Structure formats: structure tokens, C-alpha cells
Amino acid sequence: MTPFIHYTLLFECHADYFECHEVLEEAWQADGRRHHGYAALIQYAVIHYHLRRDNLIGAKKSLRLLRRKIDIASPYLHELGLDVDSFVAQLEEWPLRATLPLQSDVRETVESLKSTFPSTDLAFEELVHKHLHRDRSEVIMERKSALLERQRARNSASHS
Numbered sequence: 001m002t003p004f005i006h007y008t009l010l011f012e013c014h015a016d017y018f019e020c021h022e023v024l025e026e027a028w029q030a031d032g033r034r035h036h037g038y039a040a041l042i043q044y045a046v047i048h049y050h051l052r053r054d055n056l057i058g059a060k061k062s063l064r065l066l067r068r069k070i071d072i073a074s075p076y077l078h079e080l081g082l083d084v085d086s087f088v089a090q091l092e093e094w095p096l097r098a099t100l101p102l103q104s105d106v107r108e109t110v111e112s113l114k115s116t117f118p119s120t121d122l123a124f125e126e127l128v129h130k131h132l133h134r135d136r137s138e139v140i141m142e143r144k145s146a147l148l149e150r151q152r153a154r155n156s157a158s159h160s
Contacts, residue, residue, distance in 0.1 A: 001113070003027035004080045007041060008110050012099050014120045017052065020045035037076025040069050047096060067091060081106030 001009075006023050010016045021042050028038035043066040050059035070091070074084045086101035102110060 002080075003038070004041070005106075005110060005113065007045075008100055008102070008106075009113060009117045011045065011048075012110070013114055013117050015048075015052070015098065016120060017045040017049040021049070035076055036069065036073040037080050037082075040066060040073035040077060041080075043069065048098075051095065063091065 003023055003026070007020045010020045010023065024038045024042045024045070028035055028042065031038070033039070043062055047059050047062045047066065050056075050062060070088060074088075077087065078084050081103045083101040083103055090097055090101060
């Protein structure tokens with residue numbers, strides 16, 4: 001299953017926007033952050049996540065950022081199987097839709113997989129606040145390491 005198909009199933013079957021973000025973030029990072037379609041869809045999941053948490057300010061800010069990316073992302077989105085014209089038009093609707101506008105062959109694939117896609121065990125409240133329950137220890141360690149490195153560099157520079 002491609003990352004985009006996985007994203008779409010998570011988006012439409014579970015409304016697990018946090019996990020949608022995670023799936024494409026991993027693929028985007030593995031691609032060296034060159035796939036602008038992944039970046040746009042990550043932003044789209046973030047908008048939905050903010051909306052569900054009643055964070056209208058965050059959702060609208062993320063929507064503005066997505067609109068700025070859409071021109072560069074469009075060819076990548078088309079290649080993934082998104083109906084780009086419909087997607088762009090839907091960005092003007094409020095509230096945003098809970099399904100993705102897909103090209104017909106991709107829609108057929110997604111629909112054929114929905115019946116076998118594992119259901120989620122998460123309750124609605126767990127989906128809403130999923131970011132609060134993630135393991136951030138690796139990120140925290142990386143930030144501490146980077147901070148120590150910057151401090152060492154400053155100390156070296158001041159002693160030279």
C-alpha cells in the first residue's frame with residue numbers, strides 16, 4: 001500500500017488526521033522532503049486536526065500556508081491520484097470536506113480497500129487529543145543534543 005493510499009484510508013475511514021500526518025511525514029522525510037504533494041497533504045491533515053479540536057485560528061493559518069504551497073504541489077498531487085482542480089476548489093469551502101477528491105481509478109482502489117482496512121480502537125476523545133499521547137522522547141533528545149552542540153560552539157568561539 002502506498003503512503004498516499006494509507007493516508008487516504010486513515011483520513012476517510014478513521015478521521016485519524018494525526019496519523020495521516022505521521023504516515024506522510026515519514027514518506028516525505030524518506031524522500032528528502034522533495035515531494036511537495038506530501039507536504040501539502042500533511043498540511044491538509046493538520047487543518048482537519050485543528051478544526052476537530054476547535055482551533056479555528058490554527059486551522060485558518062494552516063489553510064493559508066497550504067494555499068501558498070498548492071501551485072508547486074499540484075503536479076505531485078496529480079501524480080498521487082488526487083483530482084487537483086476539485087481539491088483546490090474544496091479549499092474555498094467551509095467547513096472542509098471529510099473525503100478527498102480522487103481520480104476515478106484511485107477512488108476505486110480506495111473503496112476496494114475500505115472493507116479490509118483495520119478499524120481503530122481509539123475513542124473520539126483519543127483521536128481529538130492524540131498529539132498529547134505521543135512519545136516525544138526522541139525529539140526531546142535531539143533538541144537537547146542540538147542545544148548542547150550550539151552551546152559548545154559558542155563556548156569554543158568565545159575562547160578563541
